[in-house]
Amino acid sequence: xxxxxxxxxxxxxxxxxxxxxxxxxxxxxxxxxxxxxxxxxxxxxxxxxxxxxxxxxxxxxxxxxxxxxxxxxxxxxxxxxxxxxxxxxxxxxxxxxxxxxxxxxxxxxxxxxxxxxxxxxxxxxxxxxxxxxxxxxxxxxxxxxxxxxxxxxxxxxxxxxxxxxxxxxxxxxxxxxxxxxxxxxxxxxxxxxxxxxxxxxxxxxxxxxxx
Amino acid sequence: xxxxxxxxxxxxxxxxxxxxxxxxxxxxxxxxxxxxxxxxxxxxxxxxxxxxxxxxxxxxxxxxxxxxxxxxxxxxxxxxxxxxxxxxxxxxxxxxxxxxxxxxxxxxxxxxxxxxxxxxxxxxxxxxxxxxxxxxxxxxxxxxxxxxxxxxxxxxxxxxxxxxxxxxxxxxxxxxxxxxxxxxxxxx
Numbered sequence: 240x241x242x243x244x245x246x247x248x249x250x251x252x253x254x255x256x257x258x259x260x261x262x263x264x265x266x267x268x269x270x271x272x273x274x275x276x277x278x279x280x281x282x283x284x285x286x287x288x289x290x291x292x293x294x295x296x297x298x299x300x301x302x303x304x305x306x307x308x309x310x311x312x313x314x315x316x317x318x319x320x321x322x323x324x325x326x327x328x329x330x331x332x333x334x335x336x337x338x339x340x341x342x343x344x345x346x347x348x349x350x351x352x353x354x355x356x357x358x359x360x361x362x363x364x365x366x367x368x369x370x371x372x373x374x375x376x377x378x379x380x381x382x383x384x385x386x387x388x389x390x391x392x393x394x395x396x397x398x399x400x401x402x403x404x405x406x407x408x409x410x411x412x413x414x415x416x417x418x419x420x421x422x423x424x425x426x427x428x429x430x431x432x433x434x435x436x437x438x439x440x441x442x443x444x445x446x447x448x449x450x
Numbered sequence: 451x452x453x454x455x456x457x458x459x460x461x462x463x464x465x466x467x468x469x470x471x472x473x474x475x476x477x478x479x480x481x482x483x484x485x486x487x488x489x490x491x492x493x494x495x496x497x498x499x500x501x502x503x504x505x506x507x508x509x510x511x512x513x514x515x516x517x518x519x520x521x522x523x524x525x526x527x528x529x530x531x532x533x534x535x536x537x538x539x540x541x542x543x544x545x546x547x548x549x550x551x552x553x554x555x556x557x558x559x560x561x562x563x564x565x566x567x568x569x570x571x572x573x574x575x576x577x578x579x580x581x582x583x584x585x586x587x588x589x590x591x592x593x594x595x596x597x598x599x600x601x602x603x604x605x606x607x608x609x610x611x612x613x614x615x616x617x618x619x620x621x622x623x624x625x626x627x628x629x630x631x632x633x634x635x636x637x638x
Binding site for chain 2 (some may be wrong): 243248253260274276281303317321322323324349351353359361363365368
């Protein structure tokens with residue numbers, strides 16, 4: 240057997256995060272963490288054949304906004320789903336706005352290993368640079384007219400400011416009922432809410448249950 | 451807003467053989483019999499050659515410019531200006547490997563096929579390929595020709611001060627292997 244000479248040093252001394260799925264470093268990716276050219280969100284989740292379950296939010300239901308309307312995106316374990324940049328998308332009951340990212344996003348769920356109860360879910364997106372960024376947007380829940388948008392220039396201002404931008408976007412949208420009132424059909428949308436449930440006020444919790 | 455046809459791409463891990471265009475991600479995924487020799491992931495870091503442990507569930511990122519290869523899968527090191535994500539999921543009978551490469555980085559353009567002395571680690575050869583221009587699939591299919599050029603040159607296979615001979619290299623597509631390349635694929 241031919242072999243190449245390897246260094247005789249524990250891998251952790253050379254590469255601290257050599258396995259992002261590792262239990263001990265998973266928490267570093269519990270929100271989103273930029274590493275090199277991509278941004279990673281990795282979580283321990285219940286991954287069953289027909290559902291991915293967030294312990295605090297329940298069964299996750301992904302939807303995208305297409306030219307034909309709202310489309311449910313079924314997720315299956317071990318299936319990679321790439322949402323192309325520019326496509327409005329959201330996860331019902333998880334974040335109360337449409338995320339419109341200039342960058343592509345890849346989602347994947349991996350079932351638990353034998354003896355484990357939780358698998359892994361991954362959201363991967365390209366690190367924006369220059370004028371690339373993302374929007375928090377709200378469309379009329381009845382006729383899909385764009386009603387309100389808050390843009391964050393992630394490439395210029397950095398991913399560190401993303402969660403502050405999200406809070407500002409949601410608070411701004413909720414601050415005036417006119418933002419939630421459709422100029423076309425008059426429908427009034429429920430309030431928006433942030434991804435992190437700990438930011439919820441009672442009215443946000445109520446909205447999270449609604450949509 | 452995009453058309454329905456291009457708003458998303460779906461790909462099952464381990465199913466399919468070849469590179470898939472998923473917007474600005476390029477994805478390759480394939481399943482292997484778990485009884486076959488382990489397709490381990492190797493990187494050449496400044497400190498030296500290191501094997502990434504083959505866990506049943508592994509998510510590893512090879513940063514841009516770090517040479518890497520997968521044992522028994524391709525017999526050269528790939529060097530790229532783009533990060534490469536390596537995902538391994540194993541069950542009792544099979545191992546699925548997935549490679550994900552973003553084409554969005556400004557440093558993504560020219561990739562390289564490279565070989566290093568197995569003894570002292572010195573670089574023996576580095577051959578460029580314009581991946582951004584010709585595509586990711588072309589980089590991997592072109593490997594067979596570059597491998598044969600390397601194999602045909604004894605001078606390139608031996609580092610003068612070390613004298614260790616580099617084994618025969620092999621490409622990315624086993625079906626295109628010569629008998630010597632097939633033997634090399636099984637060996638290293």
